[in-house]
Amino acid sequence: MTDKPGLRAGQRRNVGRSTVQLTALSLGSAALGGLYRDLSDGEAQAAVAAAWDAGMRYFDTAPHYGHTKAELRLGEALRCYPRGEYVLSTKVGRHYVPRTTPYDGREGWHNPLPFEARYDYSGDGMLRSFEDSLRRLDIGPVDIVLIHDIGRMTHGERHAHYWRQLTDGGGFRALAQLRDSGVVKAIGLGVNESAVILDAMAEFDLDCALLAGRYTLLEQAALEELLPACAARQVSLMLGGVFNSGILARGLASASGGHGHASELKFNYTEAPAGIVARVAQLDALCQRHQVPLAAVALQFPYAHPAVATVLTGARSATEVRENLAAFEQPLPAALWSDLRDAGLLDARAPTPAAAASTRASTCASSLQEV
Template sequence: MVEATGSRVTQRREIGKRGVKVTGLSLGSAPLGGIYHDMPDAQAIATVDAAWDAGVRFFDTAPHYGHTKAEHRIGDALRRYPRDQYVLSTKVGRRYVPRTTPYDGSEGWQDPLPFQAIYDYTRDGILRSFEDSQQRLGIVDIDILLIHDIGRVTHGERNAHYWKQLTEGGGFRALDELRSSGAVKAVGLGVNEGAAILDAMADFDIDCALLAGRYTLLEQATLDDLLPACEARGVSILLGGAFNSGILARGVQGDLKFNYGAAPQEVIERVARLEAVCRVHGVPLAAAALQFPYAHPAVATVLTGARSVEELRENVASFERPIPAELWTALRDKGLLDLRATVPKD
């Protein structure tokens, strides 16, 4: 279900069949947790304020971001606004305890808080994590709860062990209890791989999934299986990572990160080709990157991170910018866009 408005940012789409409606553009909080670069508290709050002023009303966070820092900052910012006017999501799967070993920087967080994660997808672990998040946020009413980073990409051979915690250790049961009691309105996954979402859909009734990347101008393999399955089941995709960690934001002259690592040469070359087509049609690459995934009927919102008020406003402008239909036709003709992909229509 879609509520039409004059703004793509403020357009509302429903999450699954739960009555929760999110804005077209939403704010993710990994940058507020200090991914790659940290920021002062005042800058974090100003960025949330800029999102609010632009009409964004869905905010996502996680204990993992800055080792609980992002939840504190999002909570500090959002508690100043009427609770019934925004949608909030956070994640479970990691419990944070005081750090006993030095942080080695390998996760990319700059100046995280002094806590370390214990993976725990059991019923008790999820309920404990949920309560901890409520306290860090200073907000009791969390709308959407997502199982964070389950899957083979994160856990490798250990994934079977953690998946068993969900199916036999009561993890999925905890989500159902929270949803049935009204403690949360919708539940799902927050992952970097489509396979984990398909696995979850086979074992449990999820409402949504936050998918980082995997359906972008650079990646459309999820059209083979995941997106059709989501459409059939009424599972909403909250699409994060539309810039594939940065390379689609600035192009080949900008941040050459792709999916949290250094961009391989073939990706750089493909981005250069995408840029060239966008240039011919007078469209910034970032605008095409943000608007493309939102056209798919399974995608309820596009989550973007922002490090500053300026970046937030750039993202809003990119999401609202008119794009001629000829651009999408040209991308298809040059083999840069899957022929099955739904393209935006202004």
């Protein structure tokens, strides 16, 4: 029996208590900045055009991606579309200046622009970063602004210093002023770790958080504390990295056979350890038994949680965009989800598309009976 959850890329959910609505599937722009390999301006524009044709109306970027390259490319690609018909977010916390030392490649960007970051989470730093992004994008207002990469995962021992810039140095206040004055519609974090979102919610009234890689088929620890807290506080999650940097994108057979990109055996931006490869092999084998692609399961699973407003995907080409669209909208067997749980590959607390579809069906039936 096939579960038809009714997922469509263009269906929408609200961001927290704001008026902003995001499409279920959306486009992140790290790939447009040259993550793992560069692409041409034409390829970047074609990927954005394909996302638009697929019904995606939320686009996310950051100065960090390609050291300002992604913002420039995304702005150029979106310039031909009506500004009021899509949602745009960018990030603050880094100010880019002309490079003084050679780029060493450790961040994963191929052929980035010749700039380097200066971290600054103070109020003045936030506003300067935001204004620089507006100039680079050059397409009008930004709807959502996100504090980028605050947390110990990025900053280690320096995290306490940067956190004080947010709390005592006016960083949070500056973003609140942007929201309160109507310059932006929503504010939040863009991070790779759950703990700092919880810390921020304790300090500040967030609308949302873009969380990369922490709620996926491979990782569900966020169910313990973060997701319940977000649901209770009406803080929406925009989930990036649902392929965990690539390893869930196509399955191991494609990657090991040399047919995929170099990123496909990446996990959290580095080479995947043996234990992760083994777990992906189990997931892949179970998906093959149900005759569905691993990518479809990876894309659809996180959107089943009601705290999740969108699933952000990256793409280097129009073809990759269309592949992601087909995977997101593909009907999946209801038995797949119970098999994943029975195999110990899925947390028993995790909502699934099958359960969400059943709830929607029951709600609709009850409504019809009342009528």
